[in-house]
Amino acid sequence: MSTETREVWLPYAADEIAGLPEDLTYRFWDGEDEYPADPADCAFYVVPYLKGPETAVRPLAAMRSLRVVQTLSAGVDNVAPALGELRAGVRLCNAKGVHEASTAELALALTLASLRDIPGFVRGQDREEWRSGFYPSLADRSVLIIGYGSIGSAIEDRLAAFECARVVRVARSARDTARGAVHALSDLPSLLPDADVVILSTPLTDGTRGLFGADLFSRMKSGALLVNVARGPVVDTKALLAEVGSGRLTAALDVTDPEPLPAGHPLWHTPGVLVSPHVGGSTSAFEPRAKRLLLTQLTRFAGGEALQNVVMTTE
Incomplete structure (x- = not known):
């Protein structure tokens, strides 16, 4: 590796991550207007977390020495569309291993809160109402997990204690696991009618954008709960509003389309809808896991070793 390709842009000060390789040059950048150095010299770019897609991609076009883009999110939809303008061979890595515990916790919290009407209890407490x-x-409920990767698997780990009637797994393509079969997305129409709870944890791709529209919603049983901890655009908001507005379905959404959900949007006030502000990964568990991942990746990068979590390489 030549000298000009050893510069790393980090959203943390380098001294906050113990053990970083000393033969790399670190620049702190967390989305500020001013860059810490010439982007043309950056070889390893760690995308600022929760700063929005415009900030995430802003320096990319000028990063002519870039070799690695490392996100701190499980999904890469905020940066992947901009990578087509980069030179060949740039590796895009996601943050697999960072968000599983927190996102799975929230998926279960939203499920339980919605089923048990915890929001109603809170409103009742505000009004001094005893809602017995x-x-x-x-x-005894049937749970369908759509997006059975590391987060989907972590969700099933936590469901094990709740005595569900069954857990059904769905991913892009069918496969077998130690826990049982994983169905393909094409099987959804036949699986949805039996599900009491449908949990979305799938990445946002061309194949999953708008996946849940009027057709799939119509196949869900009356009284079923949709929990979305994936990405907002996986769900057609207009179709969702039609179903929850009628009272046929309920929903718990950590992600929405649009996002952030603007004031006055009907999702805020539709009965049977619980909204959390995209906080699946934003917990105390995030930072130590993110720093461990960066230490591993940068150690591998400095040593010329294969990186983890590579989801695509530019051509």
Whole structure:
């Protein structure tokens, strides 16, 4: 590796990550207007976390020495469309291993909160109302996980304690796992009618954008719950509003389309909809895991070793 290709842009100060290779040059940049150095000299770019897609891609066109783009998100949809303008051989890596625990926790929290009507209890407490009665349980329910990668698997780990009737797994293509079969996306029309809870944890790709529209919603059983911890555009918002607005389905959404959800949007006030502000990965678990990943990746990069979590290489 030549001298001009050893510069790393990090959203952390280098001294915050113990053990970083000393033969790399580190520049701190977390999305500020001013760049810390000439982007043309950056070889390894760590994308600022939660700063928005415009910030994420802003320096890319000028990064003529770039060899690696490392996101700190599980998905890469915020930067992948901009990589076509880069030279061949740039590797794009995601943050697999960073968000699984936090996102799976939130998927379960949203599921339980929606089924047990925790938002209703909070409103009742504000009004000093004692809302007793019977509420749906997760026990004995059928759960369908759509997007059975590392996050989907982590969600199933946490479902194990809740005595679900069954857990059905769906991914882009069918395969077998130690836990059982994983169905292909093409099987969804036949699987949805039996699911009480549908959890979306799939990446946003050309194949999943708008995946859940009027057709798939119509195949869900009445009273079913949709939980989205994937990406907002996986769901057709207009079709979702038609179903939850009628009272036939309920939804718990950590992600929305549009996002952030603007004031006055009907999703804020539609009964049966619980909204959290895209915080699946934004917990105390994020930073230590993110720093461990960066230490591993930069150590491998400095040593000329194969990187982890490579999802694509530019051509």
